[in-house]
Amino acid sequence: MSSSDRRHFLSLLAVAPLAGCGFAPVYAPGGAGQVLRGQVLVAAPDTRLGFQLVSRLEERLGLPEAETYLLGYTIETSETDLAITGTNDITRINIAGTVRFTLTETATDTEVLADSVSTFTAYSTTSTAVATAAARRDAQDRLMIALADQVMSRLLASSLRWS
Template sequence: MSLSDRRTVLGLLAAAPLAACGFSPVYAPGGAGDALRGQILVEPPETRNEFLLVTRLEDRLGRAGSPRYALTLDTDVEERGIAVTGSNDITRINLTGTTRFRVVEAGTDVQVHAGSVRTFTAYSTTGSTIATAAAERDAQERLMTALADQIVSNLLASAGRWS
């Protein structure tokens, strides 16, 4: 058996379990990604972090025209110094973000899905005051992007059960 024949056989053997379990790509026509696109209205943001989170969610899920679902968010960000010098100066700050979310039917407010995601990022405080402020804003943006991406992954993975 030639090398290319072996690769073909191994590829078919590797794909067989996926076909048997009903696997289908999320972004395929008719997949969960397609079904949720533009169907979830995200609650309006009130803070800068919420604005960053909602913007990323709408980028990934699309803006809702005639939404079937509404998404409510509750986000907390905890800040903690993780690197301290001998003179007690903090040189690195860790941001830990947690977002609890609920998906409800738009007309009835019946909850169809809920979850929670958590992640972290950090930034350095060793530069000037302006550099530190810029690093903090960048870290907050990275944190909200990561939280939004986790929420979207959760929604897409579970959409077959509730959408």
């Protein structure tokens, strides 16, 4: 067996278990990603962090055409000093975040999903207050994007149970 035939055989062998497991791409026509698109109204934000979270979710879900579901959420963040020099200067700060969310079917007011996601990011402090403030804001934005992507993953993974 030549080397290219062996690779072809091994790739087919690796994909074979997926054929019987019910695996289906979420963004395929009729997949979970397409079912959710334009169907979820995300609760209006009331903070800058909420605005970043909602912006990313709407980017992934699309603006609601039919408000079949309402996605409510709460955001919690905390900061921890990570790196402290010998002179007690803080040089790196960790921001941890958690989003607790509920998805409610609007027609029946039935909660179809309640879950939470958590992650963290960090930023470096510098000698200028302006640069440190910009780094903090950027870290917060990255945190909200990561949390929104995790919320989307949970919605997509569970959507076949409730959609």
